[in-house]
Amino acid sequence: MQKFKALGISNEIIRALNEMGFEEPTPIQLEGIPVLLEGKDLIGQAQTGTGKTAAFGIPLIEKVKKHPGMVQGIVLTPTRELAIQVAEELNRIGQFTEIHALPIYGGQDIQRQIKALKRHPQIIVATPGRLMDHMRRGTIKLQDTQMVVLDEADEMLNMGFIEDIEQILSTTSDERQTLLFSATMPRPIQNLAQRFLHDPALIKIKAKEITIPLVEQHYMEINDRQKFDVLCRLLDIQSPELSIVFGRTKRRVDEVSEALKKRGYSAEGIHGDLTQSKRDAVLRQFREGIVDILVATDVAARGLDVSGVTHVYNFDLPQDPESYVHRIGRTGRAGQPGLALTFVISRELEHLHSIEQTTKRKILRMPVPTMADAVEGQQRLTVEKLLNQVEEGNYDHYKGRAEELLTEMDSVSLLAAALKMLTKESHSTPVKITEELPVRVRTYGGNRRPSNAKKVVPKITPRNNSWKY
Numbered sequence: 385m386q387k388f389k390a391l392g393i394s395n396e397i398i399r400a401l402n403e404m405g406f407e408e409p410t411p412i413q414l415e416g417i418p419v420l421l422e423g424k425d426l427i428g429q430a431q432t433g434t435g436k437t438a439a440f441g442i443p444l445i446e447k448v449k450k451h452p453g454m455v456q457g458i459v460l461t462p463t464r465e466l467a468i469q470v471a472e473e474l475n476r477i478g479q480f481t482e483i484h485a486l487p488i489y490g491g492q493d494i495q496r497q498i499k500a501l502k503r504h505p506q507i508i509v510a511t512p513g514r515l516m517d518h519m520r521r522g523t524i525k526l527q528d529t530q531m532v533v534l535d536e537a538d539e540m541l542n543m544g545f546i547e548d549i550e551q552i553l554s555t556t557s558d559e560r561q562t563l564l565f566s567a568t569m570p571r572p573i574q575n576l577a578q579r580f581l582h583d584p585a586l587i588k589i590k591a592k593e594i595t596i597p598l599v600e601q602h603y604m605e606i607n608d609r610q611k612f613d614v615l616c617r618l619l620d621i622q623s624p625e626l627s628i629v630f631g632r633t634k635r636r637v638d639e640v641s642e643a644l645k646k647r648g649y650s651a652e653g654i655h656g657d658l659t660q661s662k663r664d665a666v667l668r669q670f671r672e673g674i675v676d677i678l679v680a681t682d683v684a685a686r687g688l689d690v691s692g693v694t695h696v697y698n699f700d701l702p703q704d705p706e707s708y709v710h711r712i713g714r715t716g717r718a719g720q721p722g723l724a725l726t727f728v729i730s731r732e733l734e735h736l737h738s739i740e741q742t743t744k745r746k747i748l749r750m751p752v753p754t755m756a757d758a759v760e761g762q763q764r765l766t767v768e769k770l771l772n773q774v775e776e777g778n779y780d781h782y783k784g785r786a787e788e789l790l791t792e793m794d795s796v797s798l799l800a801a802a803l804k805m806l807t808k809e810s811h812s813t814p815v816k817i818t819e820e821l822p823v824r825v826r827t828y829g830g831n832r833r834p835s836n837a838k839k840v841v842p843k844i845t846p847r848n849n850s851w852k853y
């Protein structure tokens with residue numbers, strides 16, 4: 385806690401950080417918090433899962449005045465789930481203050497939001513569309529807003545949101561402090577951002593450290609048709625605690641999650657076409673471990689922090705290197721290890737290499753597991769489970785029955801039959817997965833981009849980004 389104290393954080397926040405189990409600041413917190421307390425604008429780039437939320441959250445709570453009134457701080461996020469999560473983290477940091485953060489996002493009853501706004505939260509965490517809606521209705525006014533944070537800033541400035549962001553920023557005071565945070569910050573986006581910022585401080589990670597070393601990265605070369613069976617084998621062999629399977633399209637997510645359920649796995653899908661209450665329910669079940677496998681579009685790629693995610697599977701190769709970085713960053717968070725495995729069809733190998741070039745990390749090739757590997761994996765799991773039970777004890781009331789059985793049959797047959805019963809044997813229930821086309825290597829100016837070419841200007845598309853998720 386000394387190191388947090390040395391940053392000039394007040395006691396009531398220190399107390400909250402203590403309660404949250406934070407012992408010392410992460411690098412982005414160590415560097416970023418003093419700059420922000422000083423009042424400077426900032427572009428803060430730090431790896432996934434390294435505490436960027438608290439890096440802006442602590443100074444935000446610190447600077448907001450206690451009296452409720454107009455909105456003093458705004459955090460913008462690209463997805464609804466992230467708005468909820470960030471608001472929760474801010475409220476944890478501010479639990480011993482009188483400062484409140486309210487999430488405001490599309491898909492939730494607007495009247496309910498208006499009611500909550502009447503309690504005058506000092507901070508609002510919002511998706512841009514719904515915030516604009518409230519601004520038009522006059523239910524949110526930003527004249528008193530002194531701090532604006534763009535979480536996942538490159539995403540917010542890259543796609544659809546740019547016009548909304550410009551409009552939101554234009555209604556706040558010129559004196560405001562503007563903060564941009566993300567694990568990825570492509571140069572053109574950074575240039576674009578300059579016009580929203582006044583003489584910003586810059587905290588950057590080195591290119592070769594974009595992905596975290598804690599996440600082992602592998603790929604498997606495979607046909608589209610093989611993907612589903614191989615995924616099942618991998619789940620059997622690796623038995624992740626919690627895992628996320630990323631698919632390219634909503635249809636893909638629906639089909640893969642349905643197919644996994646059919647084969648007896650505990651899986652649910654999440655994407656932008658589901659109702660918000662369904663999205664909320666799925667994510668809640670995943671956080672609680674009721675669902676072990678989350679099948680998702682890129683809607684879950686950015687910012688989501690779920691502890692216990694040990695594996696990320698890219699069922700489909702992501703469209704761009706940034707998406708890869710964020711997807712695999714759902715594991716290996718807050719110092720935990722993780723494993724990321726990407727399925728690649730042979731025509732996509734070039735695309736995989738362009739990802740490696742951006743992240744400056746080699747993605748290691750892994751052989752496709754056979755059925756025999758999967759069977760072996762399942763049996764190993766069962767034996768582990770059995771031995772754990774032996775260790776735990778508390779089975780004396782079965783011993784009489786066991787002795788009785790052993791007088792009638794040999795022990796090997798009995799044990800083998802018991803193992804079989806305990807094993808979740810893979811079955812080949814037929815499932816329907818529609819084939820997807822390979823990721824296209826983007827072409828620029830009509831020419832295929834040579835692999836050593838400079839990174840490309842991201843396309844800025846107006847409004848509506850719903851296609852993506």
Ligand SMILES: Nc1ncnc2c1ncn2[C@@H]1O[C@H](COP(=O)(O)OP(=O)(O)OP(=O)(O)O)[C@@H](O)[C@H]1O
Pocket residue numbers: 405406407408409410413430431432433434435436437438566567686687688689713717718
């Ligand atoms: N100083 C700290 N000590 C221990 N845990 C921390 C600390 N700071 C943050 N955490 C925890 O680490 C996890 C990841 O933090 P957070 O979600 O802010 O990461 P992030 O950098 O925003 O990642 P992403 O780029 O994926 O959005 C959270 O569970 C958070 O509570």
Ligand SMILES: [Mg+2]
Pocket residue numbers: 436437535687
């Ligand atoms: Mg984050």
